[in-house]
Amino acid sequence: MNAFLSVRDLSVRFSTEDGTVRAVDGLSFTLERGRTLGIVGESGSGKSVTNLAVLGLHDPRTTEIRGEILLDGQEMTGAPESVLEKLRGNKAAMIFQDSLTALSPYYTVGRQIAEPYRKHTGASRREARLRAVEMLRRVGIPQPELRVDDYPHQFSGGMRQRAMIAMALVCDPELLIADEPTTALDVTVQAQILDLLGELQQETGAAIILITHDLGVVAGTVDDLLVMYAGRAVEQGPVREVLRAPRHPYTWGLLGSMPRLAASVDEPLTPIPGTPPSLLAPPPGCPFHPRCGYVSEVGGDRCRTERPGLPPGRGAACHLSEERQRSVFAEQIRPRLG
Known part of the structure; x- marks a missing residue:
């Protein structure tokens, strides 16, 4: 059975005065009708850029898009504007970040x-x-x-x-993309908005993509989770599996930076060290390696020179072995999360 939305090896690049921005680099995912996919990551990780590409909303004069985007069998990459106009707002629609x-x-x-x-x-x-x-x-x-x-x-x-x-x-779209629909809203309104999306999905059977930087928002809302960093997918899988046993050091960092109810009010948050890389010149190899504390465990220059692949289904794009990923989380990360 073919997926309702299929994205394969998507690349989005912007031409600027300073050079070419590699906003999305080799991204792949699928989404079925009636399911919700959460896409999380820091600002600048490529979440919104990806979904604007799905709807063909980038300016072709300054944007280079490669890869395959199939929406119900219709190729969106390079499709004429007349075709895209018939699909946008009809078969697929988007809730943008800032309603004002x-x-x-x-x-x-x-x-x-x-x-x-x-x-x-x-x-x-x-x-x-x-x-x-x-x-x-x-x-x-x-x-x-x-x-x-x-x-x-x-x-x-x-x-x-x-x-x-x-x-x-x-127009009762079959695909709804919600780009940080709860940003700047108080928690009670956030809950109402997320409940509303769930109710509407049950009524229409629509596929939903929920873009956010907040893992707490997706915990009880989405079916599957895609974690993005520097324009790439670094971890994916069913949301409960990803949040209960994350495998990528970046996902560990996102979870560790969240406040905990059981923590003391004086306990500081644990931020991810460093800053996201410039997408004008992303680091070679694993894009997270300049901020990762486990590079020495892999050995040699593998993290700095070799790009890790993301396994299909449940997996992480990391050179640590799956066994080591599990043991590090159990012994070092889970105790800190409480």
């Missing part, structure tokens, strides 16, 4: 929700307005018949995020 900047301040919320519905279905203005009211009600906006004529600045942050979800779902 993603929504136009010049048009009412209802008009912005109705526009893609009219374009893809040929509905009249009246039909599209009724659909916009229906979608606002569906995502929990009170008095949608009145709020449909409000402008984005008249909505709270949580309500704007719900309006963005309504806009993305107005």
Whole structure:
């Protein structure tokens, strides 16, 4: 059975005055209908760039995209804009990071929700307005018949995020990409947004990609997890397996940097040492090796010169043996996590 979304050896590069930015480098993953894939990593790891490529939203004048992106059998890489326009907002849609900047301040919320519905279905203005009211009600906006004529600045942050979800779902897409939909929202609104996505997925059977830098957000939300670093996938697998027994030193670092309820209020967080590499000149070999504390265990210059592969299914792109990955986590990492 073919996956609904299949990404194979994706490479995204940007031309800049300083050189070529290798934003995504050899990324592969699949996603089935009705399942949710979480993509996590630090800012600049390539999460958003990857999913903008899936929808063909990069500027072809400054972006070089290679690899295969199949959406329900349709090749997205290099597809004509006329083909992409029919798919975007219809078969596939995206909830962008910042709802305040993603929504136009010049048009009412209802008009912005109705526009893609009219374009893809040929509905009249009246039909599209009724659909916009229906979608606002569906995502929990009170008095949608009145709020449909409000402008984005008249909505709270949580309500704007719900309006963005309504806009993305107005044509019942089969693929929904949610790019950090809970950023800058308080925890109660975060929980409401994530619950809403889950409910809508149950209703429509859509495939969902949830992009975030917060492992806590994905813990009870996604089915599978992809950890990205410096434009590459460094670990993947079912979310419970990845979080309960992570194998890559970068994933250990992400977990270790999270606050723990059982910790003392005076206990400092443990950040990952160093900084993410420049994607203008990423380090050779394993991109994480300048920040990794286990390079000496591998021996020689292997981590510095040889790029580790990512096994299919459950695995990590690391030169440490799988047995050593398990023992390091059990003996050194798990006790620190509590």
